[in-house]
Amino acid sequence: xxxxxxxxxxxxxxxxxxxxxxxxxxxxxxxxxxxxxxxxxxxxxxxxxxxxxxxxxxxxxxxxxxxxxxxxxxxxxxxxxxxxxxxxxxxxxxxxxxxxxxxxxxxxxxxxxxxxxxxxxxxxxxxxxxxxxxxxxxxxxxxxxxxxxxxxxxxxxxxxxxxxxxxxxxxxxxxxxxxxxxxxxxxxxxxxxxxxxxxxxxxxxxxxxxxxxxxxxxxxxxxxxxxxxxxxxxxxxxxxxxxxxxxxxxxxxxxxxxxxxxxxxxxxxxxxxxxxxxxxxxxxxxxxxxxxxxxxxxxxxxxxxxxxxxxxxxxxxxxxxxxxxxxxxxxxxxxxxxxxxxxxxxxxxxxxxxxxxxxxxxxxxxxxxxxxxxxxxxxxxxxxxxxxxxxxxxxxxxxxxxxxxxxxxxxxxxxxxxxxxxxxxxxxxxxxxxx
Amino acid sequence: xxxxxxxxxxxxxxxxxxxxxxxxxxxxxxxxxxxxxxxxxxxxxxxxxxxxxxxxxxxxxxxxxxxxxxxxxxxxxxxxxxxxxxxxxxxxxxxxxxxxxxxxxxxxxxxxxxxxxxxxxxxxxxxxxxxxxxxxxxxxxxx
Numbered sequence: 001x002x003x004x005x006x007x008x009x010x011x012x013x014x015x016x017x018x019x020x021x022x023x024x025x026x027x028x029x030x031x032x033x034x035x036x037x038x039x040x041x042x043x044x045x046x047x048x049x050x051x052x053x054x055x056x057x058x059x060x061x062x063x064x065x066x067x068x069x070x071x072x073x074x075x076x077x078x079x080x081x082x083x084x085x086x087x088x089x090x091x092x093x094x095x096x097x098x099x100x101x102x103x104x105x106x107x108x109x110x111x112x113x114x115x116x117x118x119x120x121x122x123x124x125x126x127x128x129x130x131x132x133x134x135x136x137x138x139x140x141x142x143x144x145x146x147x148x149x150x151x152x153x154x155x156x157x158x159x160x161x162x163x164x165x166x167x168x169x170x171x172x173x174x175x176x177x178x179x180x181x182x183x184x185x186x187x188x189x190x191x192x193x194x195x196x197x198x199x200x201x202x203x204x205x206x207x208x209x210x211x212x213x214x215x216x217x218x219x220x221x222x223x224x225x226x227x228x229x230x231x232x233x234x235x236x237x238x239x240x241x242x243x244x245x246x247x248x249x250x251x252x253x254x255x256x257x258x259x260x261x262x263x264x265x266x267x268x269x270x271x272x273x274x275x276x277x278x279x280x281x282x283x284x285x286x287x288x289x290x291x292x293x294x295x296x297x298x299x300x301x302x303x304x305x306x307x308x309x310x311x312x313x314x315x316x317x318x319x320x321x322x323x324x325x326x327x328x329x330x331x332x333x334x335x336x337x338x339x340x341x342x343x344x345x346x347x348x349x350x351x352x353x354x355x356x357x358x359x360x361x362x363x364x365x366x367x368x369x370x371x372x373x374x375x376x377x378x379x380x381x382x383x384x385x386x387x388x389x390x391x392x393x394x395x396x397x398x399x400x401x402x403x404x405x406x407x408x409x410x411x412x413x414x415x416x417x418x419x420x421x422x423x424x425x426x427x428x429x430x431x432x433x434x435x
Numbered sequence: 436x437x438x439x440x441x442x443x444x445x446x447x448x449x450x451x452x453x454x455x456x457x458x459x460x461x462x463x464x465x466x467x468x469x470x471x472x473x474x475x476x477x478x479x480x481x482x483x484x485x486x487x488x489x490x491x492x493x494x495x496x497x498x499x500x501x502x503x504x505x506x507x508x509x510x511x512x513x514x515x516x517x518x519x520x521x522x523x524x525x526x527x528x529x530x531x532x533x534x535x536x537x538x539x540x541x542x543x544x545x546x547x548x549x550x551x552x553x554x555x556x557x558x559x560x561x562x563x564x565x566x567x568x569x570x571x572x573x574x575x576x577x578x
Contacts, residue, residue: 376444376477381500383442383479383551384533385472411477413446415498 003119003151004112007259008314012307015315019262020053022287027051027060030293033078036071037063037295057264058273062283062296065098068238073099076292084291089137090237090336097137100237101291107146109288113243113257114147120248120255120312121206121231123177125152130170130204132180132188133211133334135159139241140211140334144179147243153177160184163191171202178207181334182214182222182230183367189225200227208233210242211334212368213322213431232321238297239284245319250311253318260288263317264296265305268326279304281326282319300326328427330360332368335405339426342372345402349395351379355414362431371408372399375416436559437505438575439487440549443480444500447473455480455494462493467578468549470536481536483508483549485576506549507559508570513539513546521548524565530558540578547578 002008010018030037031048041047044061051060067076073096077084085104089097102110123129129148133140135157148155156175158166167188169175178185185207192199204226210233222230234254235242244261245254256263261284265274268281282303286294302324307317330337339358346352355375362368374380374395382388392409399407445451452471459466459482468483484490487503494501511517518537525532531553540547547570552558562569570578 376500378500378502381442381444381502383440383481383502383504385474385479388444388477388479389474411444411446413444413451413498414500416446 001119001122001124002313003116005313008116008255008316010259010315012315015258016054018259019287022259023054023057023262023285024048024051026285026287026289026293027295029078029290030295034076034293036067036075037293040067054262057262057285057296060285060295062271062298063294064298065238065300068098069096072096074101076294077101078293079103079291086142088139088142088237088241090139098237102240103290105288105290106240109260110143110240110243111146111150113240113260114143115150116257117208117233117243117246118144118147118151118153118177120246121177121208121229122249123148123151123153123206127153127176127205128173129153129155129177129179130158130166130173130175131155132158132160132166132178132184133242138211138334139235139237140179140181143235143241143243144208148177163187164195167192167195167197167199170204171197174203176203176205178204178226178228180207180209181212182209182218183212183333183362185209185222185226185230186218186362187367189222193225199225202227204228206231208246210234212331213324215431216321234319234322236299236301238292238294238299239286240289244284248310248312248314252310253306253320255310255312255314255316255318258316260286262287263305263319265303266298268298268302276305276307279320279323282322298326300329302326330358330370330427330429332360332370333405335403337370337403337405341402342399343426345398346372346374346395348398349391351377352391352395356426357412357416358427360427360429360431368431369408370403370405371410372396373410373412373416375414376411377414436507436563436569436571437555438483438508438549438570438572440504440506440551441482441484441487441490441494442502442504443482443494445471445478445480447476447478452480454497455499458493458497459484459490462489464490464493467576468536468538468547470534470549472534481534483575483578487576504551505555506551507555507562508575509548509550509562510540510568510570511546511548513544517546518548521562521567524561525552525558528557528561530554530561549575 040061084101086102135141207228231247235244245256264283265280274280282299301322303319357373359371396409465485470481533551537548
């Protein structure tokens with residue numbers, strides 16, 4: 001099913017015309033209303049009137065998360081606060097969160113792109129949407145909520161946690177649509193099995209899963225556990241939240257809502273644009289965002305673009321499943337974690353740095369787990385168990401407060417952590433995302 | 436009156452204790468007494484040996500985190516009630532015992548209790564005053 005056939009199936013020529021129009025408008029607004037954006041364009045020696053067509057796009061400077069840090073909190077807003085109706089934020093590297101605002105029109109756009117997302121999976125007015133994405137500063141919960149409202153579905157804003165109760169309500173209410181992170185969907189399936197329930201014969205039909213990297217093998221497992229069609233959805237707070245792109249049941253890449261977000265793939269080393277089909281860093285330009293327009297935002301996500309026609313009838317480009325990051329950012333339960341954040345915390349706890357390792361695990365039926373292994377070197381060793389346990393607790397509490405997610409701290413013997421030449425390997429990601 | 440005990444950090448995984456004992460054996464270090472405190476993820480092995488300095492060096496060279504702790508060894512008659520007579524006054528004096536472990540001496544008539552106190556000097560003074568026999572370090576190493 002297609003929510004907005006007029007736009008989603010627009011001919012490529014017409015779409016490009018619309019994109020070029022909106023690009024000119026976005027560039028003009030960013031230049032005239034955001035001093036930081038104007039400064040970057042001036043440094044690059046480019047004027048708004050030089051951006052006429054989509055071919056001119058690569059004359060524009062890139063933007064990155066550092067622009068958000070430098071202009072914290074509201075420096076990139078292109079509208080007065082009187083026009084901002086909602087604010088969201090996501091975690092950042094330096095302790096400062098990335099702050100994004102929405103005008104009323106931006107919220108309309110968000111509802112529209114999420115309506116397209118949910119409709120693509122077959123959701124409609126008679127569905128009951130079990131929305132287990134977190135509600136709050138995180139964009140997942142409200143993004144899905146607005147989309148579900150737009151298509152007229154009933155939405156259960158249950159947010160995360162208390163899995164057994166979630167399953168109970170799912171059963172009692174007859175939920176048909178599940179929205180959450182892939183690891184939470186998996187946990188729901190495993191927990192239901194433990195409770196002696198077979199969700200395969202239940203009313204759930206489709207799951208919209210995102211905010212976390214996941215693999216094809218995990219998709220198959222979730223589909224078999226829950227008896228659903230599991231679809232990948234993609235987004236980031238800097239653009240709007242969920243709703244940047246979504247899979248149709250063809251599961252052949254995620255359709256980008258190109259009338260709102262203009263994609264490019266670049267070589268992350270040189271910054272040069274790469275032709276369709278080649279893998280590189282996904283760069284997105286907002287085409288309609290009012291509160292915080294972004295020009296050529298480097299997502300850090302590795303993907304490729306496929307412009308070939310899709311069997312579903314949509315003409316929008318499809319991005320391949322995100323297969324990695326250009327930086328060392330980890331996405332754990334929808335939260336962005338940078339190893340440097342962990343290092344900053346450990347530096348405050350004497351003796352724990354630099355002898356540490358970050359281990360990300362996704363045990364069967366479990367949520368993603370962040371473990372920090374700390375080597376017990378003589379500086380931190382005590383022969384009293386309670387002192388060592390106090391150390392574990394202290395490090396865990398400080399990390400949790402800095403990262404916003406729970407962390408398990410494990411004390412290990414010295415030299416457990418491999419010393420490689422030069423830079424030590426700090427991160428072990430065991431989630432097997434490649435499969 | 437104080438003796439050196441070697442404490443070793445051990446992860447709870449197979450073969451770690453074997454590795455410690457193997458290293459000590461290779462270096463002809465004799466274990467007099469030992470005690471393992473454990474949690475889910477790790478343990479702390481406490482050892483009284485004939486040559487604590489050498490033991491610590493050998494274990495450090497094998498990449499174990501080993502530290503010295505001062506302990507007090509008390510000899511008690513091996514009969515019921517004698518430990519109670521010892522612990523009672525310590526509690527009354529407000530001296531905390533971080534941990535202790537006990538074994539029966541070679542003669543079979545006496546028990547040796549190894550204590551780690553929060554305030555060893557006060558404990559030694561009190562126990563000496565009460566007439567308990569505290570072992571000299573050399574006696575402990577050659578038990």
